[in-house]
Amino acid sequence: xxxxxSDIEKTVTEEEKKETVSRNFIEQIIxxxxxxxxxxxxxxxxxxxxxxxxxxxxAKSILLNYGLAKQYGxxxxxxxxxxxPTKEKEEFVESIKEDIAWLGADxxxxxxxxxxxFGEMYEAAVKLIRKGKAYVSDLxxxxxxxxxxxxxxxxxEDPGSSRSMEENxxxxxxxxxxxxxxxxxxxxxxxxxxxxxxxxxxxxIYRVAHMTHHNTGDKWCIYPMYDFAHPIEDAIEGITHSxxxxxxxxxxxxxxxxxxxxxxxxxxxxxxxxxxxxxxVVTGKRYIKKLVEEGIVxxxxxxxxxxxxxxxxxxxxxxxxKLFVDLCGxxxxxxxxxxxxxxxxxxxxxxLKRPRMMxxxxxxxLVIDNYPEGEExxxxxxxxxxxxxxxxxxxxxxxxxxxxxxxxxEPPKKYFRMFPGNEVRLMNAYFVKCTGCVKDKQGNxxxxxxxxxxxxxxxxxxxxxxxxxxxxxxxxxxxxKVETRLYENIIDEEKGVYNEDGSxxxxxxxxxxxxxxxxxxxxxxxxxxxxxxxxxxxxxCADSRDSREGAPVFNRIVSLKSSFVLPK
Ligand code: ATP
Ligand code: MG
Numbered sequence: 092x093x094x095x096x097s098d099i100e101k102t103v104t105e106e107e108k109k110e111t112v113s114r115n116f117i118e119q120i121i122x123x124x125x126x127x128x129x130x131x132x133x134x135x136x137x138x139x140x141x142x143x144x145x146x147x148x149x150a151k152s153i154l155l156n157y158g159l160a161k162q163y164g165x166x167x168x169x170x171x172x173x174x175x176p177t178k179e180k181e182e183f184v185e186s187i188k189e190d191i192a193w194l195g196a197d198x199x200x201x202x203x204x205x206x207x208x209f210g211e212m213y214e215a216a217v218k219l220i221r222k223g224k225a226y227v228s229d230l231x232x233x234x235x236x237x238x239x240x241x242x243x244x245x246x247x248e249d250p251g252s253s254r255s256m257e258e259n260x261x262x263x264x265x266x267x268x269x270x271x272x273x274x275x276x277x278x279x280x281x282x283x284x285x286x287x288x289x290x291x292x293x294x295x296i297y298r299v300a301h302m303t304h305h306n307t308g309d310k311w312c313i314y315p316m317y318d319f320a321h322p323i324e325d326a327i328e329g330i331t332h333s334x335x336x337x338x339x340x341x342x343x344x345x346x347x348x349x350x351x352x353x354x355x356x357x358x359x360x361x362x363x364x365x366x367x368x369x370x371x372v373v374t375g376k377r378y379i380k381k382l383v384e385e386g387i388v389x390x391x392x393x394x395x396x397x398x399x400x401x402x403x404x405x406x407x408x409x410x411x412x413k414l415f416v417d418l419c420g421x422x423x424x425x426x427x428x429x430x431x432x433x434x435x436x437x438x439x440x441x442x443l444k445r446p447r448m449m450x451x452x453x454x455x456x457l458v459i460d461n462y463p464e465g466e467e468x469x470x471x472x473x474x475x476x477x478x479x480x481x482x483x484x485x486x487x488x489x490x491x492x493x494x495x496x497x498x499x500x501e502p503p504k505k506y507f508r509m510f511p512g513n514e515v516r517l518m519n520a521y522f523v524k525c526t527g528c529v530k531d532k533q534g535n536x537x538x539x540x541x542x543x544x545x546x547x548x549x550x551x552x553x554x555x556x557x558x559x560x561x562x563x564x565x566x567x568x569x570x571x572k573v574e575t576r577l578y579e580n581i582i583d584e585e586k587g588v589y590n591e592d593g594s595x596x597x598x599x600x601x602x603x604x605x606x607x608x609x610x611x612x613x614x615x616x617x618x619x620x621x622x623x624x625x626x627x628x629x630x631x632c633a634d635s636r637d638s639r640e641g642a643p644v645f646n647r648i649v650s651l652k653s654s655f656v657l658p659k
Contacts, residue, residue, distance in 0.1 A: 115421040130331040133165030138172040141183035143376040144391040144398040148367040157196035169198035174320045176304040190399040206306040227262040246284035246292040322349040325359040336366045368427040395581040406622045406632025406648035411440040431655035446473035449563045450610040450625040454492035461542045462489040490567035497562045507559035515560040522547035570609035574644045577603040617643040
């Protein structure tokens, strides 16, 4: 087919159109700012508070901020927003750095701590006082709340608001010098007690807190409030686009007020997007914290959680999380994403990259009565869809193990696996025909018997006859006993984190431990974080905490099947 020049031009412009349309709203804002000269570069940051481990929601924010900086050839800062010494801990600083590095967001040498700017923040507060835009208040926290009014009622003036600039300077300095107890005095911005936006009704910007800070020690006994500190941090670092989540939308006028009143030459711009929520799991830091503190999970990295450390330990990869975040997109309205989409992403990432091995989670012995003495080695491809992964040799003999539920003495209709009289394929090995089983006194099957067809080596039909079932196996003598762990979600945030009596609404089946699983010999050397497909059973990852040399513990990352369909 021939296409004329104008046809080609038309396609190009249509492509271009699609490009602009598919840009998310944040990219559109940035494009506009660059075009209009509001800024000439893009500089973003990720500003966690070191008060817990990061979770999948944070991963979205990290990858968004880092991704924008990369995309526009700009810079990305890693900044700890450590202005509240009450809840912050050094442990969290380290875990957060580890998680972000693992995700691949490289801050290079751009690691900052908001607490390093306490001096500038203090000066900024003094500047506001000098401009008559801040005053020291003697009201208690309760009184401040009471004076603030409500959505329908304007606030009342704080008696402190009529203080002279000189008095405010003196009192603020005395606050800094430790003359006042916690809560005795605060510094408030003087904005508008009648503002329809309650955040603008003379917000507190500094408080007294006699507390040791993890970074600055006892140097300070006054600490800035988040809404005052954050814009200053952004401005000092030259951030152009300060991306945060939707709950800060109503705080934006205050953000703008702070950067305007402090007369920063290049004021940063706050942009809000919707938080990522996942169905069937808990994402809130405080809920995760509760599970950890009550010992319900075995730490912040328990594989049932969706903290980044937990996802890593479970066997998720940075690529799978990136794919997930990309599929979620960026939006202005809150909604939940199906947890199955995250599972889809890890399957997509691993299916061609990882070898497909045989592991029997709940074994029962299979004896091939007509198999001769001795063993043979079978060459088995590691991944039929990816030849570059090569192959391995697996011993095969008279005695094997198969999954207990791959045999039924009296099968229902449409059961195509092993039952007396039925022929199935042992994966990559031979056709076998079941002849019966042996049971113990309680009636449990202890051994299954079969005969094999020597002409079906490799699992190929010798004469065109078909079998409906293919089951996996491990050789009885060489198989390695390992622990495998299967998971379900621990708490479903949507169904309610708490029961009516205030207890946590836990899923009793969130963890199943199988201590008698058997894997083929090659898996004995699995290293922590190494992952595999166990044919028919799912993707598994060697646990980084509980695996021992030669005795790995395998966490199921995800099963193989899903009814999930990728949304358009
Ligand atoms: P949580 O609500 O889970 O306690 P947080 O917002 O208090 O989290 P911060 O350490 O203050 O945690 O957050 C650091 C950054 O991550 C902020 O910019 C915040 O907006 C962003 N963030 C937090 N949770 C999510 C989420 N679920 N989706 C997207 N971004 C998030
Ligand atoms: Mg927070």
